[in-house]
Amino acid sequence: MIKNFLKYIKPKSKNKFFFIIEFFILILVNFIKLIIKKIFTLIPIRIYENLLPYSLNYYHFDKLKLIKIFKTREELWHSAIEKIGVEKKISFIEFGTFEGYSIKKFTELNKNPDSIFVGCDTFIGLPERWNKMPKGMWNVDGKLPIIDDKRVEFIKGKFQNTYSEIEKNINTKNELLFHFDADLYSATLFLLTKLDKFKEYYAIFDEFTGHESRAIYNYCQSYDADIEFYGKTIGYSNTPHRVFCKIKHKYK
Numbered sequence: 191m192i193k194n195f196l197k198y199i200k201p202k203s204k205n206k207f208f209f210i211i212e213f214f215i216l217i218l219v220n221f222i223k224l225i226i227k228k229i230f231t232l233i234p235i236r237i238y239e240n241l242l243p244y245s246l247n248y249y250h251f252d253k254l255k256l257i258k259i260f261k262t263r264e265e266l267w268h269s270a271i272e273k274i275g276v277e278k279k280i281s282f283i284e285f286g287t288f289e290g291y292s293i294k295k296f297t298e299l300n301k302n303p304d305s306i307f308v309g310c311d312t313f314i315g316l317p318e319r320w321n322k323m324p325k326g327m328w329n330v331d332g333k334l335p336i337i338d339d340k341r342v343e344f345i346k347g348k349f350q351n352t353y354s355e356i357e358k359n360i361n362t363k364n365e366l367l368f369h370f371d372a373d374l375y376s377a378t379l380f381l382l383t384k385l386d387k388f389k390e391y392y393a394i395f396d397e398f399t400g401h402e403s404r405a406i407y408n409y410c411q412s413y414d415a416d417i418e419f420y421g422k423t424i425g426y427s428n429t430p431h432r433v434f435c436k437i438k439h440k441y442k
């Protein structure tokens with residue numbers, strides 16, 4: 191270990207005296223670096239993951255600071271449908287439906303009789319723990335929501351297993367609006383990469399600062415996608431909570 195450590199200590203001074211001084215300074219600096227790295231090694235991954243979204247908001251999603259703030263998520267949803275067009279034929283796919291509150295609201299906002307609304311969920315709750323929420327949170331025992339609207343359908347199961355069925359409902363002749371409300375990094379990143387084949391689409395993220403912003407960041411890095419932000423609500427830590435945006439490819 192010491193041999194390996196000393197391998198990287200390479201003073202450059204020609205003068206013997208300065209060489210020795212430099213040698214000891216390099217030892218000290220490298221030793222401090224080693225200690226810092228050891229400390230960072232001991233910090234659990236979950237701490238880094240929980241902190242990353244705040245840095246992302248500050249550096250990467252800085253355009254979010256400039257967009258309009260809505261008081262409630264219902265107001266944000268309303269503005270989203272107004273921007274897309276109340277009468278526009280849309281394919282609205284919701285990832286995370288639970289008892290159907292949000293999908294029902296969207297059916298009330300969009301008036302086109304040929305629009306498609308699909309609610310996707312395990313309907314037995316979260317497939318894994320999300321922050322303090324345990325696996326199985328939002329379990330409705332497999333029962334589908336009852337919504338009196340012929341345009342609505344539900345797809346039951348984990349997105350990772352039902353995606354091919356979900357994709358059949360995405361009609362690219364319609365305006366596409368995807369509601370990401372699964373909360374989890376794993377589910378959100380999976381969906382973003384699958385949906386990458388659609389050149390651009392409107393999206394609403396329900397828990398932006400957290401798992402979802404991490405997933406968006408990683409997706410954009412790998413797929414050269416870009417985001418245009420339109421509106422947000424603010425959460426308890428004064429960070430973007432619900433976000434309405436458009437996801438598009440830079441070069442497609």
Ligand SMILES: C[S@@+](CC[C@H](N)C(=O)[O-])C[C@H]1O[C@@H](n2cnc3c(N)ncnc32)[C@H](O)[C@@H]1O
Nearest residue numbers: 286288291292311312315316328348349372377
């Ligand atoms: C916060 S709830 C959705 C709330 C709903 N949109 C509303 O506003 O009324 C999150 C839902 O995502 C679902 N979910 C999370 N990960 C999933 C996955 N990988 N596949 C299917 N459903 C998932 C959970 O079962 C849960 O019902």
